[in-house]
Amino acid sequence: MQFELTGRADHGCGSDPATARADLGGTREALSEWSPLSRLSQAQREKVDAALDELVQRLTLVATVGEPRGMV
Structure with missing residues (x-):
């Protein structure tokens, strides 16, 4: 999304x-299907929490690799 908004990925084609817009529409659609956390059971909330913890750990590794290369 960053590259679309700054024009860095466009290369003159204007798309x-x-x-x-398509990225935002897809995100909006995906989020509309989620249940609010208040509707989840304790076990379901714990599963979501564990999945988000793992995601944050993985993204930290990406940032650690990308930062010295000027990619972050």
Whole structure:
């Protein structure tokens, strides 16, 4: 999304605004299907929490690799 909004991925073709709209539309659709955490059982909330913890750990590794290369 960052590259679409800044125009860095466009390379002159002018498709970045349409790509950004499509990305946002897909995100909106995915989020509309989620249940609020208040509707989940304790076991389901714990499963979500564990999955998010794992995701954060993985993203930290990506940032650690990307930062010295100027990618972050």
